[in-house]
Amino acid sequence: AQSVTQLDSQVPVFEEAPVELRCNYSSSVSVYLFWYVQYPNQGLQLLLKYLSGSTLVESINGFEAEFNKSQTSFHLRKPSVHISDTAEYFCAVRKTGANNLFFGTGTRLTVIP
Amino acid sequence: EPEVTQTPSHQVTQMGQEVILRCVPISNHLYFYWYRQILGQKVEFLVSFYNNEISEKSEIFDDQFSVERPDGSNFTLKIRSTKLEDSAMYFCASSDDRATNEKLFFGSGTQLSVL
Numbered sequence: 001a002q003s004v005t006q007l008d009s010q011v012p013v014f015e016e017a018p019v020e021l022r023c024n025y026s027s028s029v030s031v032y033l034f035w036y037v038q039y040p041n042q043g044l045q046l047l048l049k050y051l052s053g054s055t056l057v058e059s060i061n062g063f064e065a066e067f068n069k070s071q072t073s074f075h076l077r078k079p080s081v082h083i084s085d086t087a088e089y090f091c092a093v094r095k096t097g098a099n100n101l102f103f104g105t106g107t108r109l110t111v112i113p
Numbered sequence: 114e115p116e117v118t119q120t121p122s123h124q125v126t127q128m129g130q131e132v133i134l135r136c137v138p139i140s141n142h143l144y145f146y147w148y149r150q151i152l153g154q155k156v157e158f159l160v161s162f163y164n165n166e167i168s169e170k171s172e173i174f175d176d177q178f179s180v181e182r183p184d185g186s187n188f189t190l191k192i193r194s195t196k197l198e199d200s201a202m203y204f205c206a207s208s209d210d211r212a213t214n215e216k217l218f219f220g221s222g223t224q225l226s227v228l
Contacts, residue, residue: 004155036219043117043219044156044204090156100146100169101217103156 002027002093006104013081014112021076021107023065023091033074034092034101035065044090050074061085086111115139119205119220126195127228134190134223136205145188146206146217147180149173156204162188195227 005024013019025031035047048059055067065076074091091104118137126132138145147159160170162180179191188207192199202224206217 041221043119043221044206044217045219046216092156098169100158100161100171101148101156102158103148103150105153105155 002102004091004093004104006107008107010108012110016080018079019081021089023074025093030096031093035076036090038088081111083111117218117220119223123224125226129194132192134203136188138207142207142209144208147190148204149201151201197227200227
């Protein structure tokens with residue numbers, strides 16, 4: 001079975017500071033990895049994904065995540081956060097060929113002015 | 114961008130009552146899902162639905178749960194006899210491609226409170 005661990009439930013960070021949201025997964029088979037973001041009063045939105053190829057993936061709003069197979073991690077980073085990045089971030093994993101996602105418990109990122 | 118809509122945003126019910134959570138997936142999508150998140154816990158997969166039948170379900174999705182696509186636009190989750198532990202945020206999602214399933218579109222959720 002697959003599982004996802006997000007150790008940090010809340011991460012406060014000052015505006016324009018860098019941030020890293022940690023995600024570790026466990027799986028005995030090949031997986032795809034995802035980060036979803038949930039802004040207040042909205043649904044989950046796909047932020048970025050790793051399916052294959054380059055282990056570093058980027059989103060359009062400056063976030064990036066690196067798939068590290070040896071450490072079974074897929075940490076999310078941004079070099080300089082904005083107030084608008086305040087949201088809940090969920091890491092998720094899906095077994096290749098399967099239908100459903102396994103989510104972590106989420107990390108609430110709060111950007112402080 | 115098209116979106117998945119869920120109604121109601123909040124639902125309060127008494128234990129033992131039936132509830133129906135409603136979702137309108139994106140119009141050209143073919144694959145539909147329900148997830149839920151109990152406060153402070155992980156978002157959990159409940160069920161996936163394709164071609165008018167359940168394609169996969171989790172252990173959570175027992176006989177008390179059912180899903181239906183009664184018409185061409187709605188996708189509903191019914192809980193027949195609610196329990197306190199059913200209190201959670203329920204998310205509906207849809208996608209147009211099962212093979213990659215890269216992009217699930219999620220609704221904003223229905224917060225179910227069972228008293």
